[in-house]
Amino acid sequence: MTFKILKLSAGILLCVLTVKAQTTVTTPADNSAYILTPKTGRAPRINGPKIFGVRPGHPIVFTVPVTGTRPIKISATGLPAGVKLDATTGRLSGSVSKAGTYNLVFIAKNPAGSAKRNFKLVAGEDIALTPPMGWNSWNVYASNVTQELLLANAKAMVSSGLIDHGWSYMNIDDVWQGERGGPFHAIQPNLATFPDMQRASNEIHGMGLKIGIYSTPWVESYGHHIGGSANNSEGTFEKTPVVVPRNKKLMPYAIGTYQFVDNDVKQWAAWDIDYLKYDWNPIEMPETKKMFDALRNSGRDIVYSLSNSTPFATIADLSTVSNTWRTGGDIRDSWPSLKSRIFTQDKWAPYEKPGHWNDPDMMIVGYLGWGKDLHSTNLTPDEQYTHVSAWCLMSVPLLLGCDLTKLDDFTLSLLTNDEVLAVNQDTAGKQATVISKQGDNGIMAKTTEDGTIAAGMFNLGDNGKQQITLNWADLKLTGKYIVRDLWRQKDLGTFNGEFKADVNQHGVVMISLRKAK
Incomplete structure (x- = not known):
C-alpha cells in the first residue's frame, strides 16, 4: 500500500491511496476555505421561484422552498378554489379549473421570526415558467x-x-x-x-x-x-x-x-x-x-x-x-x-x-x-x-x-x-449575454424583473489573476449604483461610471447593480 499527496491547481491537495488490488481511491482535500456563501439563519426565508405555471385542470405539484429552523408553519393568502397548502410541508396541491393569474402571498413562521413572499400561480398553456x-x-x-x-x-x-x-x-x-x-x-x-x-x-x-x-x-x-x-x-x-x-x-x-x-x-x-x-x-x-x-x-x-x-x-x-x-x-x-x-x-x-x-x-x-x-x-x-x-x-x-x-x-x-x-429563477426569464469581451476576459449581464442588473465578470484565460472593468456605458447606465457581491451576499459600495475587480484565473466575480438613491 502506498500513500501520496499530490498538489493540483488552485491550491487543492489530493490524497491518493493505492492498495494491493490495484484500486485507486481518491479523496479530495477540504475545500472549505473556498466557501463564500453565508450560512442560513434560524428565521424563515422563502426561496425559489416567485411564479409557477400549471395548465387548467392539471394537478399542481409544487413545494414552497423555505430555510430556517424547523418546525416552520407555512400559510398562504389568495389561494384559488381547488388549491390547498399543507402548513407543515409547504406543498401546494389540487388544481385550478379556470385560466388566469392568481396572486398569492406565502407566509412562513417559526419562533425565530417570519417571512413573506408574493407569488404568482399562473393557470395557462405555459409551464416551467422558471428553469427546472x-x-x-x-x-x-x-x-x-x-x-x-x-x-x-x-x-x-x-x-x-x-x-x-x-x-x-x-x-x-x-x-x-x-x-x-x-x-x-x-x-x-x-x-x-x-x-x-x-x-x-x-x-x-x-x-x-x-x-x-x-x-x-x-x-x-x-x-x-x-x-x-x-x-x-x-x-x-x-x-x-x-x-x-x-x-x-x-x-x-x-x-x-x-x-x-x-x-x-x-x-x-x-x-x-x-x-x-x-x-x-x-x-x-x-x-x-x-x-x-x-x-x-x-x-x-x-x-x-x-x-x-x-x-x-x-x-x-x-x-x-x-x-x-x-x-x-x-x-x-x-x-x-x-x-x-x-x-x-x-x-x-x-x-x-x-x-x-x-x-x-x-x-x-x-x-x-x-x-x-x-x-x-x-x-x-x-x-x-x-x-x-x-x-x-x-x-x-x-x-x-x-x-x-x-x-x-x-x-x-x-x-x-x-x-x-x-x-x-428570476421571473423575467432573460438570458444574460456578453456585453464586453477582451480576449478570454468578458462580462455577461442581464436586467432582472425588478430592474436590478445581474452581471458576471469572467476571467477564462490562463494568465493568472486579471483586473476586469465593468463600464456603465456597456450597460447603457449613468449615475451611481450600489454594487453587491452575490456570492458573499454583501454590498461592496456605491460606484459611478465603472466597477473594477480582480478576478482569479478561470474565476468569476458575480455582482448585482441597483440604483443608488
Whole structure:
C-alpha cells in the first residue's frame, strides 16, 4: 500500500491511496476555505421561484422552498378554489379549473421570526415558467442507475436541505427500460434495476420532489435499450442495423416504422411522471411535435426537454413545442468542456423566455464519474464558481449530475446560495449575454424583473489573476449604483461610471447593480 499527496491547481491537495488490488481511491482535500456563501439563519426565508405555471385542470405539484429552523408553519393568502397548502410541508396541491393569474402571498413562521413572499400561480398553456432545478442520473451513474440509487439521492436532496432552496426534480436517464407491455402496451421498467416505478414515483412525490424519465423516438436508445418506435407492429425490441454514414461513424440508431408515443405517454402519466428527457439526433419537428401533443393531452404537466445538439437552424420552430433544448453535445468535468459553453450562447438568447429555456447541459460539480471511476469533479473551486455563476446568469436548467449522498460542504455551499439562484429563477426569464469581451476576459449581464442588473465578470484565460472593468456605458447606465457581491451576499459600495475587480484565473466575480438613491 502506498500513500501520496499530490498538489493540483488552485491550491487543492489530493490524497491518493493505492492498495494491493490495484484500486485507486481518491479523496479530495477540504475545500472549505473556498466557501463564500453565508450560512442560513434560524428565521424563515422563502426561496425559489416567485411564479409557477400549471395548465387548467392539471394537478399542481409544487413545494414552497423555505430555510430556517424547523418546525416552520407555512400559510398562504389568495389561494384559488381547488388549491390547498399543507402548513407543515409547504406543498401546494389540487388544481385550478379556470385560466388566469392568481396572486398569492406565502407566509412562513417559526419562533425565530417570519417571512413573506408574493407569488404568482399562473393557470395557462405555459409551464416551467422558471428553469427546472433538480438532478439527473447520467453524469454519476450512467448505465448503472437503479431504483435504489434514485431513491437514495432523492432522500439526500431532502436531508441535505437542497429542497429548501428550490431543487426539486429527480430525473432518471437512459437504461431504465425493459420490455414493452402493461395496460398501455408501453415501455416497462427493467425489473432487475427498477422493480416498481410506481412506488419510486410515490416515494419521491411523498418527499415533496418530482420525478423525471428518459426516452427516444429511435428504435434503440443511446444506451442500447428499447425506444419509442419499432420496426414491427408489436413494438418488440430489435436492435437496429448499423449504418455507416459519410463521416464513417457507426450509427445503430433509427426511427422505426411503428411509433408508440401515445402508449408510452399514457404510462408516464399513470406513473405521475413530471419531466421527460427526449434524446435523439438530429432533432426534427415531426417527432418533437408528436411528443409535445401527447404530453399536452396526458392530463399532467410534464416538462419536455429535447436532447441533444438541437439544430440552431430550426430552433425558432422547435422552441415553440418544447420547454428546454440542448444547445450542444455532452459536457464533461474539464475546463475546456466548460469554457466552450460560456461566451458562446448568445445566439440562442432570442428564443429563451418563460417556459422555454436554452440548455448547455447538466452540471459537473460534486462527486461524479459516468458510472465508473467515480471522483470529485476535476474542476477547481474557481472553475466551479464560474460554472454555477454562468448557468445562473444564463437562466438555464440547473440539473445536478453528482451523487447527492456524497455532498461536501463546499459543493453544498455552491448549490444553496439563494441570491445566486435567484438570478437563475428570476421571473423575467432573460438570458444574460456578453456585453464586453477582451480576449478570454468578458462580462455577461442581464436586467432582472425588478430592474436590478445581474452581471458576471469572467476571467477564462490562463494568465493568472486579471483586473476586469465593468463600464456603465456597456450597460447603457449613468449615475451611481450600489454594487453587491452575490456570492458573499454583501454590498461592496456605491460606484459611478465603472466597477473594477480582480478576478482569479478561470474565476468569476458575480455582482448585482441597483440604483443608488
